[in-house]
Amino acid sequence: MCSVGDDVDEEKAKFMEKKELPNLTNSLCIKCRTSKPQIVLHNQYPYCKACFISGTVHKFKALLGKNRIVRFNESVLIHHRTGHASTALLHFLRTGLDLSTPKKIQFKPVVVYIEKNYNIDINERIRLSCQVNAEVTRFHFPIFFINLSQYLVNKSNLSSILHEKVDDMRIDENDSIKIKNVLKNNPNLTVQTEMVDIYENELLIKVAKHLGCKCIFTPDLGVDIASQLLTNVSLGRGENIPYDTGTTDLRDCDVTVMRPLRNFTIKELALYNYYNAIEPVSFVRKIKNPYSSIQNLTEKFVSDLQANYPATISTIVRTGDKLGMSNEVLIDKCVLCQVPIRKENKSLGSAEATNFSHWVSTQTVNSDASLKDHTSLILSTFDNNKYNKYCYSCNQISPYLCQ
């Protein structure tokens, strides 16, 4: 059966157009129009090396300039992960701080490295942490180390597990088991990943407060933002999109999370590092099975689509930018993800429909009652308001929580 266009919302139900790579054999740099181009960005724009580097630096600074969140001389917590994005971020900050022009960066970066590579060998984990330490020290930034699993075991004592020296951080064979034990009832990988992400964000905010930082920079790239957005939609976290994917996350009253690399692609930053002769810390990652969790699947989907349709990531990111927060005054916050909870009392929504489905599938029929009486009994006993501690999505993971 064909149902194309049955609805007002289907008018242009077509594929995005596939872009062909133009022939750039004799073209010049799109910016200076004099030099020979060395790289092609977004499958179509040729750049020479000098214009590319200045353009990349400008893109980073423009975003900071547009969102003036950090004040003069404040400390900013830099969330460091291994890879091109984190290394480029350190280089952007170091070159910005070393300027003597008025464009000099006026805040003090403090780096934090959260150790959570539980799926690789313990010696490799120790080696990686030491390499990160060496890399950050080369950029002359202070760095702190913390093992995520230690935080999850005891959340109250941050000062004893946050270390300035890499050797002080305890790395244990049993870390992966500790992480698994935080959740009960054997959750699937989607829920596990979701929980680790929520706890990691919680930890970041706590570390920022502990170190007196009012702002956190994350190394999330455009592809991370786009797959996070699709993941949020698929897990029923529509409300979280402005917080989880926006340029700034103001969920916490004291600490702002900022994503200064969200308009970059991995290609841009890898080339930036290459031209600046800096090599990021790297290790062989295990190949993820895309069908094992929603997060892995969206990540693969976005990067596969981006390869053929270069507008994919920017379209998704811009869609997210146009989404805002509700105007209603919402007092209740989800105890887990800290997002304001919206009550669905006024009109029927997906959550209520699902709750009702479960209710109707678990009610025993009294064989004497007529179908009509039975229906009215089910309708009258249905109560949608029994869950309000968590938001819609966290409510689904609440059965796995130990506390």
Add this chain to the structure above:
Amino acid sequence: MSSCSTKCGKKAVLKRPKTGDVLCKECFFEAFEIEIHFTITRAKLFKPGMTVAVAASGGKDSTVLAYVLKVLNERFDYGLKLVLLSIDEGITGYRDDSLDTVKRNRDDYGMPLKILSYKDLYGWTMDEIVAEIGRKNNCTFCGVFRRQALDRGAALLNVDCLATGHNADDIAETVLMNILRGDMARLTRCTSIITGHGDGIARVKPLKYSYEKEIVMYSYFKQLVYFSTECVFAPNAYRGHARVLLKDMEKIDPAVIMNIIHSGESLTVNEEVNLPSLTKCSRCSYVSSQTVCKACVLLEGLNRGLPKLGIGKSSKAKKMIAEQDKQKYECTNDKVTGDSTKCLCKNNVIENRTNDVTW
């Protein structure tokens, strides 16, 4: 399989993708129907005394919709008058068979049926359009025309409301598609259960929270007659990426469909974003976001012999029309044409055209 979740004592025959509960056949029928009843009453889709047109294509969704509405209308005294409305696109070998199915539904459920054809409404059948445009963009014509045909049919039948068979999977897919395309206006509209009640006839989606799988199971167990085939002009081609993603995600966790609908419902658009407002087409006065609606542009293209007119951007359409008008003007002035086949003023269709408007 284990025993039914309602503890009725019978053996379960299916696992519900929405909640993971397992049900026996009888309890499934009941749960499926009560849920649609709940959706209808909770979202206040109908009022007593309303005449409701069911958009019937002969496929599984519309067949189940017609059947369930009839059952619920009788069981819970909605006081609705139900009619079937079908659109005949004029596709030989596809629509002929499915219309027979709709006619059988009419007899089985005792509902009046109205069939409207593209030929009557637009002067073209899909077969003729495909002969003109080829197989590449024909779905654009079919889709745009069908949407308006349903509205026109509903107006013709003088009904209060039009019910369509969109299911939960369709809506989740539309949400994903609109995100991938960055279409904010449709993204915010596509999850509403009632649309278009500002002016004209309201459209409702009573199956909005019903999974496609359950609809198939329901019609299978109830042995409802429906027609299952793909359009001869466009097998498997629609909606591409969003559909693939949704099907893959459903394999990991079937609850994603309800999750996506929830996300779609809870999205709020930033105040600073300008959304196109829906107005009326200056030619046919049907709802449109442009001065001239897509159906009128496509029809104009067909009648002018420029079938590609409505494909692509509207600025392109304006340019093409201006060019053709210029040619026509020059031709009548000079009275001399080198190539008589190119002279458009001799084209009867254009000379007889009465509805010339500024684009």
